[in-house]
Amino acid sequence: MKPPINLTGSVLLTDLYQLTMLQGYHDSGMEDIAVFEFFVRKLRPGRGFLMAAGLEQSLQFLQGLHFASEELAWLASTGRFNNHFLAQLEALRFTGDVHAMPEGTVFFPDEPILRVTAPIAQAQLVETRLINLLHFQSLIASKAARMVLMAPDKLLVDFGLRRAHGAEAGLLAARASYIAGFTGTATVQAGMEFGIPLFGTMAHSFVQAHDNEMQAFEHFAHAQPDNVVLLIDTYDTEAAARKVVALAPRLKREGIRIKGVRIDSGNLTDHARQVRQILDMGGLQHVTIFASGDLDEHVLRDMLGSGAPVDGFGIGTRMDTSSDMPYLDCAYKLEEYAGKARRKRSEGKQTWPGRKQVYRSHAADGRIAADVVTIEGDAQPGEPLLMQVMRGGQRLAATAPLSDIRNHAAENLARLPEPLRQLQEPYVYRVEISRALHELAAQVDRDSASDK
């Protein structure tokens, strides 16, 4: 038996400097509680909101955190660390608290979506992998949400594994896009591991491997009688649509019904119109049209805006790589150590100090109206978005079913202000930094002014 999928990963999924810093904390006897928060600094032009995802895998990673014996042996062999420190690593587990926004929550720059409160060695060590997990799934959920908003009533399927950046990216992109509202994925392992609905048709190679296209269609229909979706653009799209019309009655006599056709090249809107007409004239009004190939939210908007008769879309590369914005300007920063608020003041990268909470207010119509970022304990109007999810290294609730997360995401998208729903960017949602947080920052600056 092969091991089950391990998405938590090794503790060595970290940067070397985390370990050299841990050696430093260890040698100086620094073991007080540290507070780190993960947030996005700013959005690039053309993007108005983000969607949080990746918390589940982050918590799994924290729960499983440990150094395996062969990892310790390898670290020792590098000669970089002393034995007393390595013995401490052997015993290291995550014993801290975590507060976070639930997955599927819409968020904005400057708003922490996760806070870790733990002895500094633990909180520091996990930085790299926590960013790696939260960054990627939030990136993809945010991208996928835009497509969902542009094609709300359509079948949307993730086709991206092949050009995702590695296996984990493909699997987590399937998860993140499903959270954001996609109907399913083509990635089989994501179906098995996450229970995400699977969709698939055929590739051009299937058609090419046959000596003629009609024979390929017949073979496929017999092999997958409950899921006959035929790819019709290998040679000539409209000619193939006419073959589908010719084939349908023959299959019908055998009790097989053609469900749909897929178009993957050329002007998708034009081809969809012509194919729709050919199918309708042939009595195949029930046969759906599925489109794929270089799709993103702008293409979806344009196609559907111009009335393209398309029922579903397969969306791959541009979603799984978030191609217009392949990374978020995000960080996981120390905000407090040993009870004292801390702040980084590097040019262009200043942070807000202290343990924070985000409060969100809604307008009369239920749409979200404004957020306030403040220090914990400074209650503000609206609802707090960060909730405690781990205490003393233990999760406070079982893994949320993906369907619940998906519902939460859909609710969040429904409450977006209309300009954000319509991708009318630039539209800047109001995120206020509270007076209390401004005052704390000023105080931290005054306290550290002596350090010159």
Added chain:
Amino acid sequence: MKPPINLTGSVLLTDLYQLTMLQGYHDSGMEDIAVFEFFVRKLRPGRGFLMAAGLEQSLQFLQGLHFASEELAWLASTGRFNNHFLAQLEALRFTGDVHAMPEGTVFFPDEPILRVTAPIAQAQLVETRLINLLHFQSLIASKAARMVLMAPDKLLVDFGLRRAHGAEAGLLAARASYIAGFTGTATVQAGMEFGIPLFGTMAHSFVQAHDNEMQAFEHFAHAQPDNVVLLIDTYDTEAAARKVVALAPRLKREGIRIKGVRIDSGNLTDHARQVRQILDMGGLQHVTIFASGDLDEHVLRDMLGSGAPVDGFGIGTRMDTSSDMPYLDCAYKLEEYAGKARRKRSEGKQTWPGRKQVYRSHAADGRIAADVVTIEGDAQPGEPLLMQVMRGGQRLAATAPLSDIRNHAAENLARLPEPLRQLQEPYVYRVEISRALHELAAQVDRDSASDK
């Protein structure tokens, strides 16, 4: 003991349609030999060449290909496949041949870098994961090579794990960038698994966790006396450089030598100049300056072109996501089945049919001059680039050491025409399609014209 890193991944790292097509091939008794090739269709403007990488993981994937019992049980539970077909999957292994360009080879659009020759079920099934592996590492090696060309004598370190798209992307980006000529990586697991040299300094949080910066520097120096690289931009870069000058004699008395400083924000060139001056005036001419933060090949060119006194660079997000071009327009296409050449003619996505070879000619100065893509057996001037690496499912050579691959890559970069070495794009390298290949394509088109 935890299982060793499994970069080959499950056979279910595939698209559902591969399995539905396999059911189709099975039910129709199609089990002849198929030939698929992986190639890049075109480059986006601003890019002139590519570097092949990912072959090693692809071969490991093919060697390990099998369906585990729980995977078969799960497939059966979906109700999509019949028992006879599932029994065939249980016995499925990869028994085919593979030809490929060695990793580190420079290549261009239209040139296959990998060819699979195997019974069609095997060759079809592996499409998704082979693309996933070859695409990503070639993407990153190609991006990293550009940085290596811009900073040939500098220390270049991969800092990208945190914003790479998942764990596998981070690990494979460390590998691909090392192949392209990077000095090493910060990713600890990549050091353990691939033997890539590790580099690391400290983070802002280390400085912030201390009540003053000088104390943080001292603690770090004592904890890592052989690797004292101090991060100096947490509060005020030049003030911190003066602290380094003040600290150096104290550490020297203890036998500790400061190796370098890192700057991570602001105008890196300006700060590097001022810091260099402060260090030199303080007698620290031997202390190196390391820069990081939003770097890519253009920033490297500009900084070094303006004489910035920087000795090394930490390069993260923009390399690990290949941010200017986060994906390649690549494909793995059927070129032959049952001894007959095949061709896809979809609009804008036509392929060249048949088993191909690429021949490369060099100029008198050793630089590469032109490539010819032709059908196998049609010898052309120059050296053939595709070599057989697997026969009947068995590898023909042991895993090449990374150092060999790296040397091959360096040799390839050294032989690039000068405009490509200088990133003077658009510069289009000559890739000719042979007469024999044109004729084969025309013949395939004639043969299939009857299928209308």
